[in-house]
Amino acid sequence: DAGVTQSPTHLIKTRGQQVTLRCSPKSGHDTVSWYQQALGQGPQFIFQYYEEEERQRGNFPDRFSGHQFPNYSSELNVNALLLGDSALYLCASSGTRSDTQYFGPGTRLTVL
Amino acid sequence: QKEVEQDPGPLSVPEGAIVSLNCTYSNSAFQYFMWYRQYSRKGPELLMYTYSSGNKEDGRFTAQVDKSSKYISLFIRDSQPSDSATYLCAIPHSLYNQGGKLIFGQGTELSVKP
Numbered sequence: 001d002a003g004v005t006q007s008p009t010h011l012i013k014t015r016g017q018q019v020t021l022r023c024s025p026k027s028g029h030d031t032v033s034w035y036q037q038a039l040g041q042g043p044q045f046i047f048q049y050y051e052e053e054e055r056q057r058g059n060f061p062d063r064f065s066g067h068q069f070p071n072y073s074s075e076l077n078v079n080a081l082l083l084g085d086s087a088l089y090l091c092a093s094s095g096t097r098s099d100t101q102y103f104g105p106g107t108r109l110t111v112l
Numbered sequence: 113q114k115e116v117e118q119d120p121g122p123l124s125v126p127e128g129a130i131v132s133l134n135c136t137y138s139n140s141a142f143q144y145f146m147w148y149r150q151y152s153r154k155g156p157e158l159l160m161y162t163y164s165s166g167n168k169e170d171g172r173f174t175a176q177v178d179k180s181s182k183y184i185s186l187f188i189r190d191s192q193p194s195d196s197a198t199y200l201c202a203i204p205h206s207l208y209n210q211g212g213k214l215i216f217g218q219g220t221e222l223s224v225k226p
Contacts, residue, residue, distance in 0.1 A: 042200050042216030056212050099211030103155030
């Protein structure tokens with residue numbers, strides 16, 4: 001049973017660029033959440049997708065947007081990258097049978 | 113005031129020691145409390161969760177909640193080098209949806225020396 005997968009593993013971008021991160025949820029899960037984890041900090045909630053709609057959003061600017069596809073996979077898009085966007089981006093999935101969120105390994109984004 | 117606060121450490125202990133990790137929270141209405149473990153370059157994995165006050169034990173791990181003090185703890189008995197990781201406390205923001213936004217503490221980096 002594959003767990004949560006994310007791609008790419010690492011990414012280097014320059015300020016002002018745009019980036020797309022991808023997540024495939026654990027089998028049987030239909031809800032995807034995205035978190036940003038800065039170095040030495042706990043994860044911060046960005047938003048959650050369920051039934052292809054953004055269901056909940058944290059305190060992140062509109063530069064952060066997302067999408068969920070019919071197969072429940074999800075993308076996180078960040079526009080106009082800032083140096084402060086450098087972080088580990090974590091995807092977590094959960095299902096209707098269990099609210100427990102299972103995390104993927106993350107995508108490490110470096111903005112130069 | 114942050115909703116969940118956690119001493120970042122780092123904490124270094126010898127193998128076999130009892131480890132105590134702690135968090136405080138601000139909202140007395142919170143009901144579910146979780147502990148995640150995160151190894152270097154990995155995503156967090158759920159260790160334990162507790163509901164309301166009291167203790168919950170799972171092998172060498174014990175989670176404790178004191179709602180009167182808004183204080184949660186994770187104890188690790190007979191610590192092993194393989195326990196070296198960052199430990200994160202987490203609380204669901206919604207009182208009605210544990211699958212929604214999680215509020216994490218800063219994480220405590222633990223190192224268990226052989």
